Amino acid sequence: MINFQQVSKTYPGGHRALEKVNFHIKPGELAFLTGHSGAGKSTLLKLISLMERPSAGNVFINGVDLNKVNSRQIPYARRDIGIIFQNHRLLERHTVFDNVALPLIIEGTHHNQIAKRVHGALDKVGLIDKVKCHPSMLSGGEQQRVGIARAIVNSPPILLADEPTGNLDPELSMEILRLFEDFNKHGTTVLIATHDLGLVARMRYRSLTLKDGRMLQDPLAQEVL
Amino acid sequence: MSLLFKGRQNKNEKQKKSILAGGYFFIINIFRQGIHSLGEMWRTPLASMMTIAVLGLSLTLPATLYLVVKNVQQVSSGFEEASxxxxxxxxxxxxxxxxxxxxxxxxxxxxxxxxxxxxxxxxxxxxxxxxxxxxxxxxxxxxxxxxxxxxxxxxxxxxxxxxxxxxxxxxxxxxxxxxLDIAWLERLNALLSLLKESVITITLLLLTSVTLIIGNTIRLSIMDKKEEIQVMKLVGATNTFIHAPFLWTGIWYGVIGGLFAFISVALMMWWLSSAVSSVAGVYQTSFSLIGLTLKEFGLLVLLATSLGFIGSYLSVNRYIKEIEPDKV
The missing domain is CATH 3.30.70.3040 (Alpha-Beta Plaits)
Structure with missing residues (x-):
């Protein structure tokens, strides 16, 4: 599903964020991406979500080489990937409904379908009663769940999460991770970047560890090569 | 449309039965965005009204000068008949x-x-x-x-x-x-020609300023919504989708500014008409001011709308491209 082959990324100015990274995430897999700040987790997610291009190597998603996706095709590629951010990145001026509906509106979904699917997504994250609220009226955990609902509303095959539990207490963090687990059980491939190793240990899923831009542990790395 | 997962068809795509239905939906969506951007303007009434007033007044001046030329031409054409x-x-x-x-x-x-x-x-x-x-x-x-x-x-x-x-x-x-008493006719024609040239120059300057005002207003709006634009790009919005509301805002500014200018000119004509009649009465002649015709009204609004579109297009093309979702 997600396949990195000898991927390196050097930013202008010479900072080397990733160095010959190889890994493969299978369809329907849930994996963690761990490492300290500056290890390259965000860069790796940016490469998958086409916010950055690799300096060397290839990133494949479902067999499609992202190097061959041109700038006009990027928006369409991103519709296949749900992204969840640590700081939620919700539209403050819009209601919860509008925030969650955004990917569907962008895809051109019929408004009857939008209402149905937004309610479905909010129901999954337990926020059906907050439809008309604005993000500022919600707690941190609730805002994160709105972000998750937005990411899953158009049923993307891949879900990326960057420090989704970064600002939450342990109880809420587990709640959020259980949501990811639930989506994964329904076939979604999930990659979660986090520095909370305790949380990763409790979940018992595959863990990819980055250190200074290099992949440290990945038992399946050889498969890629 | 799915790029990475060719087989993936969401429920929405299954609903699309034909290109015709797709086109219909595309048009409906564009108009929906138009109404939405009007609603956005309504949410900031003071700022919107101020921008519209500036545009309206900027358009009122060339429209008024145009009417001055038109009325003077009406008078001078009477003189020419008598030559x-x-x-x-x-x-x-x-x-x-x-x-x-x-x-x-x-x-x-x-x-x-x-x-x-x-x-x-x-x-x-x-x-x-x-x-x-x-x-x-x-x-x-x-x-x-x-x-x-x-x-x-x-x-x-x-x-x-x-x-x-x-x-x-x-x-x-x-x-x-x-x-042949031609000297006065020469002077009148020279004055008229000068007036026309001045009107054209002033009009061009004001129309340029209207375009720049709209462009700058849209630029500020883009900067204000930078975060939203980044999020939209992240969840798969195309440039067309992101540009549309800003282009619509420019168009609305143009349309409403044009109407504002027309109303201002009409009020001015109404205000001046009685004074002009009195002056004409003193000279024992009858003269009434000519206002804008329906066609000229249409042209004024069309011009204002075009300027709104051009101003917003310039900003949208220049600034939205620069906004990229750089931080996950």
Missing amino acids: EISLFVKETMSEQQTQTLVKRLALYPEVESVAFISKQQALTEFKSVSGFGQALEYLDSNPLPDVVLVTPTKRDRQPNAARALLTKLEAEREVDFGK
Whole structure:
């Protein structure tokens, strides 16, 4: 599903964020991406979500080489990937409904379908009663769940999460991770970047560890090569 | 449309039965965005109204100047209608010779009409108009000459053409001399031409400023929504989708600014009409101001809308491209 082959990324100015990274995430897999700040987790997610291009190597998603996706095709590629951010990145001026509906509106979904699917997504994250609220009226955990609902509303095959539990207490963090687990059980491939190793240990899923831009542990790395 | 997962069809895509249905949805979506952007403007009424007022007033000035030119042209066209060449016939000419002259002049291609005023008619008219009726009775003979009034064709009323015609007419052997009061016409035409040029220059400057004002307003709006634009790009919005609301905002500014300008001009015309009538009354003439016609109103709004679109397009094209979702 997600396949990195000898991927390196050097930013202008010479900072080397990733160095010959190889890994493969299978369809329907849930994996963690761990490492300290500056290890390259965000860069790796940016490469998958086409916010950055690799300096060397290839990133494949479902067999499609992202190097061959041109700038006009990027928006369409991103519709296949749900992204969840640590700081939620919700539209403050819009209601919860509008925030969650955004990917569907962008895809051109019929408004009857939008209402149905937004309610479905909010129901999954337990926020059906907050439809008309604005993000500022919600707690941190609730805002994160709105972000998750937005990411899953158009049923993307891949879900990326960057420090989704970064600002939450342990109880809420587990709640959020259980949501990811639930989506994964329904076939979604999930990659979660986090520095909370305790949380990763409790979940018992595959863990990819980055250190200074290099992949440290990945038992399946050889498969890629 | 799914790029990475070709087989993936969401429920929405399954609903799309034909290209026609897709096109219909595309158009509906564009209009929906238009209504949405109008709602966005409504949410910030003060800022929107101020921008619209600036645009409206900027458009009011060229529209008013255009009406000034139009009204002055209306007045001057009345003067031009009256422009005539007076030919004073030599005293030695008989009435038959004068009539022959009149017939000959009527055949000139530059001449629209010819009227003959005999010396007797001229004296009678002078007696009744001048108030010296009785005094004129004491004259031994009629001192006035026969006069032929020549009205040039429309094309030959312009100063140069009229002057050329005068020279041609003065060459007729029956004509003593001719008279064409052309200096005032030249001055009027020069003033009108200056006015037109000034109006064009001012209009161009103001239209440029309107475009820049709209462009800058949209730029500020883009900067204000930078975060939203980043999020939209992250969840798969195309440039067309992101550009549309801003383009619509520019169009709305243009439409409403154009209407504002039209209403301002109409109110100004209404306010001035009674004063103009009073002035015309003093000069014993009737004159009423001409306002904007329906066609001109349409053109004003269309122009304002086009400027709104151009201003917003320039900003959108320049600034949205620069906003990229750089941080996950």
